[in-house]
Amino acid sequence: MFASSLANGLALLHSFSAAQPSLSHGELAQRTGLSKSSITRLTGTLVELGFLRFDPEIRRYTIGSAAVTAGFGLLVSLSIRQVALPWMQAFADRQHGSVSMGMRCGDEMVYVETCRSHDAVDFRPDVGGAIPIVATAMGRAWLAAQSSALQRQVSAELRAADPRAWRCHRSAMMGELDAFASRGFCISRGDFQPAVHAAAVPLRSVVEGEVLVVNCGVPAVLLGRDGLRERIGPGLLELARRIDAAWASGPRG
Amino acid sequence: MNEELEQGATLARGLQLLQCFGPGERPLGNGELAIRTGLDKATVARLTYTLVALGYLRRDAGLRKYRPGPGILRLAYPLLASMAIRQIARPLMKELATRVHGIVGLGIRDRANMVYVDAAYGPDVPPPYIDRGMTVPVLASAIGAAWLARAQASEREQAINQARVSEPGRYAASAMRIQQAFRDLDARGYCVSRGYLSPSREAVAVPLGTALRSELYVFNCAAATDGATAEEVRAVLGPLLVEMVARVEMGVGLRPL
Numbered sequence: 001m002f003a004s005s006l007a008n009g010l011a012l013l014h015s016f017s018a019a020q021p022s023l024s025h026g027e028l029a030q031r032t033g034l035s036k037s038s039i040t041r042l043t044g045t046l047v048e049l050g051f052l053r054f055d056p057e058i059r060r061y062t063i064g065s066a067a068v069t070a071g072f073g074l075l076v077s078l079s080i081r082q083v084a085l086p087w088m089q090a091f092a093d094r095q096h097g098s099v100s101m102g103m104r105c106g107d108e109m110v111y112v113e114t115c116r117s118h119d120a121v122d123f124r125p126d127v128g129g130a131i132p133i134v135a136t137a138m139g140r141a142w143l144a145a146q147s148s149a150l151q152r153q154v155s156a157e158l159r160a161a162d163p164r165a166w167r168c169h170r171s172a173m174m175g176e177l178d179a180f181a182s183r184g185f186c187i188s189r190g191d192f193q194p195a196v197h198a199a200a201v202p203l204r205s206v207v208e209g210e211v212l213v214v215n216c217g218v219p220a221v222l223l224g225r226d227g228l229r230e231r232i233g234p235g236l237l238e239l240a241r242r243i244d245a246a247w248a249s250g251p252r253g
Numbered sequence: 254m255n256e257e258l259e260q261g262a263t264l265a266r267g268l269q270l271l272q273c274f275g276p277g278e279r280p281l282g283n284g285e286l287a288i289r290t291g292l293d294k295a296t297v298a299r300l301t302y303t304l305v306a307l308g309y310l311r312r313d314a315g316l317r318k319y320r321p322g323p324g325i326l327r328l329a330y331p332l333l334a335s336m337a338i339r340q341i342a343r344p345l346m347k348e349l350a351t352r353v354h355g356i357v358g359l360g361i362r363d364r365a366n367m368v369y370v371d372a373a374y375g376p377d378v379p380p381p382y383i384d385r386g387m388t389v390p391v392l393a394s395a396i397g398a399a400w401l402a403r404a405q406a407s408e409r410e411q412a413i414n415q416a417r418v419s420e421p422g423r424y425a426a427s428a429m430r431i432q433q434a435f436r437d438l439d440a441r442g443y444c445v446s447r448g449y450l451s452p453s454r455e456a457v458a459v460p461l462g463t464a465l466r467s468e469l470y471v472f473n474c475a476a477a478t479d480g481a482t483a484e485e486v487r488a489v490l491g492p493l494l495v496e497m498v499a500r501v502e503m504g505v506g507l508r509p510l
Contacts, residue, residue: 016331069366106324112323
């Protein structure tokens with residue numbers, strides 16, 4: 001029942017990344033393993049619908065503006081973003097880091113809102129950015145909020161999806177699931193981005209049937225030995241409860 | 254239909270389904286999606302199954318309906334994250350929005366619309382707000398007018414043709430609107446319009462001098478009239494936005510420092 005042409009077209013779009021925002025016909029073929037003639041047909045359709053654009057100056061494809069429009073319905077439905085934004089921005093500014101809200105997408109967490117402090121950080125989180133569940137505070141906090149049956153199921157999926165990452169980060173992830181029970185937040189000390197340490201807390205509000213998670217990533221050099229556990233984690237816990245309270249009492253536009 | 258054409262058609266139908274989940278839309282079932290797209294229910298079921306498996310839709314088992322999934326947000330990330338102009342413009346947009354107690358937006362064209370890729374607000378500006386992914390018609394907004402006045406003729410024609418189907422009323426007046434946009438940009442350096450999102454605002458818009466990597470970016474600025482005339486508000490906002498865009502152009506290397 002799988003519509004393979006649809007999946008192939010989406011795989012073409014998925015080949016682009018922040019590091020590789022433009023790709024040639026040949027690079028698309030290499031990345032997707034599709035034949036050049038399939039790529040010609042599928043890119044033709046994607047360009048026509050605005051999901052891809054072809055830049056004649058550099059003879060390469062980039063993601064098109066229709067992809068931005070397509071995400072708007074989901075962003076609007078997550079109206080808790082608007083409630084959370086001022087709190088998130090204040091926390092980011094106070095801690096000189098970035099604060100994001102994310103939801104699960106397969107073996108990753110996808111950002112639905114991001115606030116940065118003014119400090120320049122190598123890793124620039126943004127809406128739509130995706131980070132792996134197993135290696136990140138946000139992913140671990142999402143997993144910690146699930147039933148033990150779902151935790152087992154997702155763990156099996158994570159192992160199958162990326163065995164190497166699973167071997168590297170499994171024990172840190174399991175340690176964080178245990179620690180969550182007593183302290184209410186999860187951390188990652190550079191398991192995803194070496195220079196950035198992060199803590200994360202799941203929201204109690206269930207929005208659109210989803211458990212959303214807020215995280216805060218801070219350059220490790222700013223944290224000191226215990227800053228993550230003693231400052232960022234507890235502060236984030238307070239932030240999450242404020243967002244929950246504001247969401248419970250506020251209008252749900 | 255031969256197999257080759259079928260490939261492109263299946264992809265187009267799948268994306269068409271995703272586009273049914275616009276802002277304010279409720280969860281939709283296969284039957285509703287079939288009615289909206291004109292596809293048969295079996296085809297819709299096959300496409301939604303695929304979109305759920307890949308994270309582009311989420312299935313609500315209780316309702317037996319679909320909602321948009323986070324995979325949709327991932328699609329635009331490489332585009333947004335690589336737009337250096339957003340990083341360069343953000344502090345300037347914030348500064349201007351604060352100064353005029355208004356909203357400053359940055360948009361590009363998507364078919365017959367302008368889609369916002371960033372926005373900044375002044376303090377205590379009341380809603381409605383601009384958000385990433387929000388669209389306004391090219392033919393009914395200052396930001397669209399500014400795009401029309403600076404776009405390449407072939408792209409302008411394409412946008413107008415796309416409006417012909419979706420907005421026949423506006424299409425009928427498009428020639429006049431384009432002429433006005435050219436005159437405004439020529440005479441004042443900015444295009445103007447009543448606020449599209451809120452009629453109690455006035456909006457001005459300024460395009461970059463040239464396209465960046467063949468993408469034409471346009472900035473707009475809107476603020477409440479608060480008893481002033483439209484012309485008075487435009488005369489304040491316009492020159493400030495022109496000046497801001499000149500600074501953005503320096504930042505992105507389109508204009509010497």
